[in-house]
Structures are given as structure tokens and as C-alpha cells.
Amino acid sequence: MVEKFTNLIMRDFYETSIKSRKGFHRSDLISCPLKCYWRITGEKSQHFTSRDVGTLVLGTLAHIALHRNFKAQEKEFKVGGIYITVDAIYDEDGVEYPVETKTTRRKIFQKEKIPQEWIEQLCLAIAVMDVPKGYLMIVNIINFAITVWEISLTKAEREMFLQTAIWQALALIDAIKKKNPKLLTPKYKECKWCPYRPTRRNPNGCPFYKPLKD
Numbered sequence: 128m129v130e131k132f133t134n135l136i137m138r139d140f141y142e143t144s145i146k147s148r149k150g151f152h153r154s155d156l157i158s159c160p161l162k163c164y165w166r167i168t169g170e171k172s173q174h175f176t177s178r179d180v181g182t183l184v185l186g187t188l189a190h191i192a193l194h195r196n197f198k199a200q201e202k203e204f205k206v207g208g209i210y211i212t213v214d215a216i217y218d219e220d221g222v223e224y225p226v227e228t229k230t231t232r233r234k235i236f237q238k239e240k241i242p243q244e245w246i247e248q249l250c251l252a253i254a255v256m257d258v259p260k261g262y263l264m265i266v267n268i269i270n271f272a273i274t275v276w277e278i279s280l281t282k283a284e285r286e287m288f289l290q291t292a293i294w295q296a297l298a299l300i301d302a303i304k305k306k307n308p309k310l311l312t313p314k315y316k317e318c319k320w321c322p323y324r325p326t327r328r329n330p331n332g333c334p335f336y337k338p339l340k341d
Contacts, residue, residue, distance in 0.1 A: 151299065153211050156292040157247045159314035161335055163299055165323050168306065173322035174329035185268050186230045190214065193228055193264065204255045206289065209296055211255045217262060225252035225261040230268050238276060241265070249278050251292055254285040308335070315339050 155163035165171040175183075194200040197215040204211045215226040227249040235241055245263060253261040263276040280288070302310040318324060318338040325332035 151209050151296050153209075153248055153251050153292075155299065156209065156295045157244055157251065159317045159321065160295065160299055160302075160311040161308055161313055161333060162317075162321065162323060164302055164308050164311060165333065167299075167303055170308075171323050171331070171333055172329065174324075174326055174332070175322055176326075179320075179322065182230075189230045189266050189268070190228055193266065194226075197226060198223065206255050209292060211252060213252045213256070222258065223256065224258055225249065225256055226264060227252060227261065228264045228266065230266045232267070232269050234267060234270075234272075235265050235274065241276065246278060247288075250280060250284075250288050253278065253280050254288040254292075257285060313337070 151163065165173075190200075194215040198218040199216040200214070202213050202216055204213065213225045214228045217224045217226050227245065229245050233240070241263065245265075249261045249263050253259075259281075260277055260279040263278060265274045265276070266272075298311065302308060313335045315337050316339050318333075318336050321333065321336070323333040324336050324338075
């Protein structure tokens with residue numbers, strides 16, 4: 128019944144967040160490129176554990192509650208064929224800044240403890256909106272503590288993030304067109320929790336699976 132219920136819960140997420148996606152998105156250009164490759168080609172399927180579903184539900188509820196009073200939620204930008212969805216928009220003296228929200232079980236009270244991927248996602252949103260700063264809001268789902276981090280980028284840094292994202296999109300387009308995932312470089316640090324990882328229920332998962340040791 129756990130499997131039946133998790134599949135029921137994930138059905139809506141799959142339909143709205145995966146099948147209906149158009150073009151490339153911010154996560155495609157920062158996370159392991161193989162996730163995007165498998166999603167678009169359909170050569171491999173995702174598998175979500177009950178823990179994955181629980182984490183997703185908590186994150187979704189947190190986003191709904193936390194963003195409701197911001198100027199905009201899930202605002203979409205298009206740059207060079209890339210769709211960038213920003214979690215929320217914070218208006219400060221008539222200037223709009225991106226807000227990236229993350230939920231976690233970890234205690235993060237030092238900038239050095241923030242996962243690099245979270246910072247990169249925010250930086251890409253800053254680059255797309257072409258503003259000097261953005262905010263990363265982190266919510267601990269165990270003790271409900273909220274921390275907010277301000278990240279600033281120069282004009283040159285914003286351009287660098289944007290160009291890197293475009294090059295990643297071009298690499299994905301080339302690999303998908305040639306149907307050759309070997310042209311992409313896996314990010315093994317993401318293997319441990321990847322929905323495409325091989326499991327007992329999904330034995331034909333990603334062949335590049337090679338989780339790093341803790």
C-alpha cells in the first residue's frame with residue numbers, strides 16, 4: 128500500500144513538473160546533466176521511495192506557505208530558449224530580486240555549509256534577472272528555523288553564469304540529438320539520491336551510477 132499511495136501522490140508531480148516541462152530548466156543546467164537526458168529521451172524511468180515522496184510533499188507545502196506574501200511566485204523567464212522559474216520575487220524599493228527557497232533536515236548556520244548547487248541555482252536566477260543580488264531562504268523541517276542569505280554578483284559574474292548555462296544547454300542538445308549520454312559528464316556526488324539510480328524496484332536505472340563514499 129505504501130507503493131500504491133506514493134505512486135498516487137507522485138502522479139500529479141510527474142504530470143505537472145516533468146511531462147509538461149518545455150525546454151530546459153534551471154535544474155537541468157546545474158544538476159547532473161544525465162537527469163535531463165533521461166527525462167527528455169525517456170530511455171530511463173524515475174523511481175521515488177516513500178522518503179523521496181515525504182521530502183517532496185514537505186518542500187511543496189513549505190513553498191506554498193512561505194511564498195504567498197511575496198510579489199510573485201514561480202515566475203518564469205526565458206533566455207536563449209532556456210526557461211528559468213524563480214521561486215519567488217522580493218520587491219525592494221521598486222526593484223525585483225529573486226528568492227530561492229530550500230527545505231532541509233540539516234542545520235545550516237554558516238555560509239560554508241550551504242550546498243554549492245543551491246547557491247548556483249540562485250546565481251543563475253540573479254543572472255537571468257540581471258540584478259546585483261538575490262536571497263536564499265533555508266527552512267529546517269526539524270526545528271522550523273528559517274535563515275536567509277544574501278548573495279551578490281557583479282555584472283561579469285552574472286554574464287559568466289548565463290554563458291555557462293547556455294553552453295550546458297548546447298551540450299545537452301548535442302547529446303540528445305545523437306542519442307549518446309556518454310557525451311555528458313556525470314555528477315557522481317548526486318548519485319546517492321538520484322531518482323534514476325538503480326534500485327531493487329528499478330534495476331535498469333542509470334548505467335553511470337557511481338555514488339561517492341561519505
